[in-house]
Amino acid sequence: MRLYLINLARRPDRLAAMTRRLAAVGLTPVRVDAIDAREITPTAMDATFAQNGPLGEIGLGDQCCTLSHRRAWRQFLDSGDHYAVFMEDDVRIMDGDWLRNADWIPAGTDLVKLEHYGPQGQAILLSDAHDVGRGFQIARLRSRHTGAAAYILSRAGAQLLAPIQHFTLPVDHLLFNPNNSPIFAALDPEQLVPAIARQDEFIGQKSDIEAFRVGFRKINLTYVRRELIRFGYDLKLVPRQLALVLTGRARLIKIRTVS
Numbered sequence: 001m002r003l004y005l006i007n008l009a010r011r012p013d014r015l016a017a018m019t020r021r022l023a024a025v026g027l028t029p030v031r032v033d034a035i036d037a038r039e040i041t042p043t044a045m046d047a048t049f050a051q052n053g054p055l056g057e058i059g060l061g062d063q064c065c066t067l068s069h070r071r072a073w074r075q076f077l078d079s080g081d082h083y084a085v086f087m088e089d090d091v092r093i094m095d096g097d098w099l100r101n102a103d104w105i106p107a108g109t110d111l112v113k114l115e116h117y118g119p120q121g122q123a124i125l126l127s128d129a130h131d132v133g134r135g136f137q138i139a140r141l142r143s144r145h146t147g148a149a150a151y152i153l154s155r156a157g158a159q160l161l162a163p164i165q166h167f168t169l170p171v172d173h174l175l176f177n178p179n180n181s182p183i184f185a186a187l188d189p190e191q192l193v194p195a196i197a198r199q200d201e202f203i204g205q206k207s208d209i210e211a212f213r214v215g216f217r218k219i220n221l222t223y224v225r226r227e228l229i230r231f232g233y234d235l236k237l238v239p240r241q242l243a244l245v246l247t248g249r250a251r252l253i254k255i256r257t258v259s
Helices: 012-024 060-079 157-163 169-176 210-217 221-245
Strands: 003-009 030-033 082-086 091-093 111-115 123-133 137-142 150-154 188-193 198-199 252-255
Touching: 003 012, 003 060, 012 091, 030 060, 060 082, 111 169, 111 221, 123 188, 123 221, 150 157, 169 188, 221 252
Parallel strands: 003 030, 003 082, 111 188
Antiparallel strands: 082 150, 091 198, 111 150, 123 137, 123 252, 137 188
């Protein structure tokens, strides 16, 4: 599988660090030139992003990140390959063996999340687990587990995503949030357990996007309204999730990153 690495031109330091990290596990990335929020005016995105989607306004940094992923998906489709790995440039990889080929991925799987995003010990609802060897499993994602720093996508999955012209959600919610993603059911994403990737922001460094999110985290009426809307979307999925748990079809699993 090719590995597409999304990287800002003004961050050659991150490209160098990721190239070293990947080389340490025997991998060579294909660089994808990320769209830089510092060079884009907000109005330039008005036709591409909803002003008031399910999670409220999408910040300029997240907008550019989303379009950078779309650029990578389109580059993948031009290759003719059947599967590809996608990464952002601030990821630690703990086990590169899963990224060399797609032989271990069950037929019909279009999206596999490789990372653990969020606090240590976070529990995620998963179902239909399959052993894939060496003590690892992949299981169907049944609850929100955002973050799009490391994942595998099939050609069929990319064919669903790459043509999108108008986004109502940032890329990680589009891929991994069943509460409000219009394409989640079609992608039917799986989680690799344990995870093999972790973003630097959970290890000690912040994402470049973080600076563009500060204004959205100020405690005011807009923030409260946005959080209430998010909570409402979370509640909508609870009956279905409870049914899966009570019938034994799914269970909460604490996600960890392999050491």
